[in-house]
Each structure stands twice: as C-alpha cells, then as structure tokens.
Amino acid sequence: MKKTLTLCATAALVAMALTGCEKTGTIEGEVCDAFTGKPLEMPTIWMDSTVYSTLKEKYKYKQELRKGQFKFEKVPVGNYKILAGRSKYIKSKNMISTTEENPNLKVTLYIYSDQIEPGLYLPGDEENGPKKISNEWVVWSTQCNESIAGYQLERPQAGDGAKVPDQKKGKKKGKKEAVKMSPLPAPRVIEGKLEVFYRNASSVTSPLVAKTFPAVEQDVSAHADCKGFDANEKKGLFADKDKGTNLTVTYMAENLFKITGELPKGKQIIQFSQDGKTLTTYYFENK
Secondary structure, X not given: OHHHHHHHHHHHHHHHHHHOOOOEEEEEXXXXXXXXXXXXXXXXXXXXXXXXXXXXXXXXXXXXXXXXXXXXXXXXXXXXXXXXEOOOEEOXXXXXXXXXXXXXXXXEEEEEEOOOOOXXXXXXXXXXXXXXXXXXOHHHXXXXXXXXXEEEOXXXXXXXXXXXXXXXXXXXXXXXXXXXXXXXXXXXXXXXXXXXXXXXXXXXXXXXXXXXXEEEXXXXXXXXXXXXXXXXXXXXXXXXXXXXXXXXXXXXXOOEEEEEEEOOOXXXXXXXXXXOEEEEEEEEEEO
C-alpha cells in the first residue's frame, strides 16, 4: 500500500512538472488623474522586479494605453509592487496581491501633475482642475506639544507699531502709533462631509493621520505648552483633544492623500500629523 502511494505521489509531481504547477492570472486596469478621475493617455506602468512593463517591445496592448488602460497576462500569483507614471506627473506606488483562488485583478492607479504644490485641495474637474484651499490661519498658529494646536484670536497688522517723527521737536525720535489688530480669519464653512486632497511637502514613510477636533476658546494660561502667544494675550483658540474624530486617509500617489469623513457640527481644527508630530492644521466649520 505504501509503495502504491509513493508511486502515485511521484506521478503527480511529474504531471505538475510537465503542465506547470504555478498558477497565473491577468492584472489589468487604468491610470487616472488623482484629482479629476479622468483616464490619462499613454501612461507607463510596470511591476517592480519583474518583466511586466508597458515599455517592453513585445507589450501587446499599446493601443489601449491611449485610453489609459493596461493589461499584463500570465502573471504568477503573488505579491507585487505596481507603479504608474507619465511625463510631468508624480508617479504612484501600490502593493497588489493575487492568490490561486483569485489569480486575476483589476486596479485603478492614480497619478497627478508635478505642478501641484503642497497643501489642501478641493477635487477638480476636467476643465478647471483642483482648487487649493488657502491656509490663511497658519500665521495665527502657535507651536504646541501636548495641546495639538492653538491659534491667536488676533494679531498685529503687518507694518504696525512703527515710530513716527515728533513734529514739535523736529526730531526723528517719536512715539509708537496705536497698534491695529487683525482678528483670526473666519473658518472655512462646509456642510457635512469633508472630501479634500492633501499634498504633503515631503515623502511619507509612515502613515499620515488626519483628525478633526472641536475648536474651543480657552485661557492661554491653561496651555503653557503652546509657544507663540503674546505675553499680554489672555485667550486663544485650541483643539479639544479629548473629542477628536478620525478622518479616513486614502493613499492616491506619492505624497498625495484623499481625506474624507463627516465633520462634527461646529468649528473644527483639522490636524495632519505623522509619527505623532503635527505637519499642519486647518480651521473649518460644519454648519
């Protein structure tokens, strides 16, 4: 009986060797602009450390590339890094996996113009492209360790506080003008769901975290860890760190992330952080 099983096993191994035991499948999809979702003509797609590339002379689907579509056939099941790029675009890097149960895979890859500067953006359309959200509150922000974020409620206008000549004495020495103060700009108003894109200034090797916190006016003295307030300032705007809400962060392409989620009602401070360190904050309000 044992001999019979051994012969059967040997026969099975021979059959696998003759027919090929490694299962393969097809990996296909399209490459789109990250902000508009529009397919991009003639992208370049390749799978790292493999023979699969749209630049290969024998690649069969060059016509489909005109519509942003690609296809790799007879790909052994496994884990791969797939990349997409195009001239004057920032490329994407994505990890993909196939199994013997699911050897085929359809994917959408996203890239974006290399002219996009770091910052927060609204989704664009085919005609206008993305619209940058100006972070006009950043000049009011202070550096905080434990308090997440803090804003000055007002600050001197640029150029104020200069001395003026003393007309009676004819001397250059004079008294200070009354300093004019500017209030913190109003928050950006949205209704309900947040859907924006965040372009990080540098490469992200650890996860990007996006959270929103209620913005509350509190005594500056209660936030001694925040540096940057004037010595005479009594009040500031701070993030209530005990009531933070996580936002969904989706990788789109190198240094570009889609941020979505339901903002709680009221004024909010949105924080982007990495490795526990704040990268930047924005001031929003959900009415």
